[in-house]
Amino acid sequence: MPSASRKKSSDPASQTRSKPRVRKTKFQADLAPSEDRMVRHLKAELEMTSNSDFLTDALALFRWAVSERKRGHRILSESATGERKVLLFPRLERVAPEVNLPQAEIAWTPQEMESLAQLVTGKPAEPTEALVRAMRH
Amino acid sequence: MAIVIRKLEEHDEAAHFDCGDEPLNNYLKRHAWTNQQKTAIGVTYVAVEQSAPRAVLGYFTLAASSLARERFPKKFVRGLPPYELPLLLLARLAVDRRFGGRGLGHALLSEALQIALHIAEEVGCRCLITDAYRDKTGWYARYGFQPLGEAAAGGTQKMFLDVRTIRAAYGRAETER
Numbered sequence: 001m002p003s004a005s006r007k008k009s010s011d012p013a014s015q016t017r018s019k020p021r022v023r024k025t026k027f028q029a030d031l032a033p034s035e036d037r038m039v040r041h042l043k044a045e046l047e048m049t050s051n052s053d054f055l056t057d058a059l060a061l062f063r064w065a066v067s068e069r070k071r072g073h074r075i076l077s078e079s080a081t082g083e084r085k086v087l088l089f090p091r092l093e094r095v096a097p098e099v100n101l102p103q104a105e106i107a108w109t110p111q112e113m114e115s116l117a118q119l120v121t122g123k124p125a126e127p128t129e130a131l132v133r134a135m136r137h
Numbered sequence: 138m139a140i141v142i143r144k145l146e147e148h149d150e151a152a153h154f155d156c157g158d159e160p161l162n163n164y165l166k167r168h169a170w171t172n173q174q175k176t177a178i179g180v181t182y183v184a185v186e187q188s189a190p191r192a193v194l195g196y197f198t199l200a201a202s203s204l205a206r207e208r209f210p211k212k213f214v215r216g217l218p219p220y221e222l223p224l225l226l227l228a229r230l231a232v233d234r235r236f237g238g239r240g241l242g243h244a245l246l247s248e249a250l251q252i253a254l255h256i257a258e259e260v261g262c263r264c265l266i267t268d269a270y271r272d273k274t275g276w277y278a279r280y281g282f283q284p285l286g287e288a289a290a291g292g293t294q295k296m297f298l299d300v301r302t303i304r305a306a307y308g309r310a311e312t313e314r
Contacts, residue, residue, distance in 0.1 A: 088152050093167060106202060106226065106268070110210070111286030112295050117213035119283060120222065120263060124299040127306030130279040134247035135254075135303070135310040 027055060065089075069096045138186055138239065140194070142248045145169055145181040150191045156231035158270075164229055165196055172198075179228055182248060184241055195232035195241045197249050201256075202226050202266075223260075225253050227267040246280060250303055257300040265298045281306075 031039065039054065048054050065087075068075055075087040108116075127135075151165045169181040179200035183193045203221040206214060227249055232241045253265045266285075269277050274284065274294050282296035 088166070096167075106266075108204070108208070108295075109286055113204075113208060114210050114213070115285040116204075116297060117209045117217070119285075119297050119299065121213055121216035124301035124305065125281055125283065127302050127309060128279060128281045130243075131250070131281045131298075131302070131306040132309045132313070134243065134250050134280060135307040136314070 065092055066095055069093070072096060139188070140184050140241065140244060141187055141190065142182055142184050142244060145173055145183050145193075145196065147174070148191060149183060149185070149193055151193045154193050154196075154233050155235070156195075157234045158231065161229060161231040164198070165193065165231070169196070169198065179226075181229070182245070182252075184232075184245055193233070194236045195245050196229065197227060197231075197245050198229040199249060199252060200226045200228050201262075223262045225256060225262045225265050227253075227265055230267070242276070250280075250298075250306075253300065254303050254307055257304070262300055264300055265303070267296050267298075268293045269296050270294075 039051075043049070043051075043054050046054075046057070048057070065075055069092045075092075077085050077087070147170060151169075154165055155162055165181070169179075172179045173181055179198045181196055181198045184195040185192060186194060202224045204224065205221050206217055206219065209217060227246075230242070230245055230249070232245070250265070253262065256262045265282075267277060267282065269282070271288055271292055271294060274282075274288075274296065277296050278284075280298065281302055282298045285295040285297050288294040
């Protein structure tokens with residue numbers, strides 16, 4: 001390694017840059033015994049030793065799920081036989097984009113308005129057999 | 138299979154409902170209850186089996202609407218009553234695909250028509266309007282729904298059923314009973 005790279009810089013600004021101070025936030029959670037057991041079990045399964053690593057990975061997964069749902073994508077699992085299960089997680093559904101909300105106020109084209117006016121002002125159509133059957137119940 | 142059709146309730150199970158159409162699934166799962174209870178802009182009716190009375194097998198949503206007289210083409214305005222035209226929208230109708238082909242769609246539409254007639258008798262309503270997927274227009278036409286204009290670019294077709302026709306059908310059904 002070239003010796004120049006080991007030299008201490010005399011520039012105080014560059015010293016600050018080379019040692020960025022990362023502020024870490026403490027995270028404390030009250031877990032029910034069953035949740036605590038679940039965390040321990042998952043850590044063992046994933047061969048994790050620290051709670052920090054566990055939280056970091058869980059956060060990454062949750063962040064990905066939120067971003068997917070925000071884009072309107074569904075999250076699903078698919079088995080080897082092709083059976084699919086869609087993840088429905090109420091909190092995630094809150095970030096999903098609103099689609100197809102019903103509107104009591106509907107858009108009408110001039111063609112549709114003309115057609116509607118003709119039907120409304122004209123004689124009513126005779127009921128079809130299916131309609132009569134539907135009214136029988 | 139003993140089917141009951143009733144209003145959607147808060148604890149009805151819709152998580153597994155799958156009619157094969159994502160917007161229709163999504164509406165039932167996410168919006169139907171809010172729109173019925175919180176904003177009161179539409180009422181959803183669900184079909185459930187008596188032995189599993191919480192699992193939704195099919196549903197439809199009705200909403201009230203109206204059209205101002207001035208919005209109609211001038212040449213027709215004179216033939217229209219001098220008020221807004223009250224309409225009933227059949228905003229959604231879907232059946233879980235696992236229960237397709239068992240007459241559930243007919244039962245749901247039948248209930249929607251009975252409600253439309255009741256509303257027309259009690260409050261006043263001129264017609265039932267629906268926005269049907271193109272591949273479903275034939276099914277609605279069997280019940281007398283008539284297309285309004287041409288299908289929209291999005292693939293849906295507005296369809297019309299006159300309340301007077303529903304009333305006539307009810308009259309015939311009663312006399313044949």
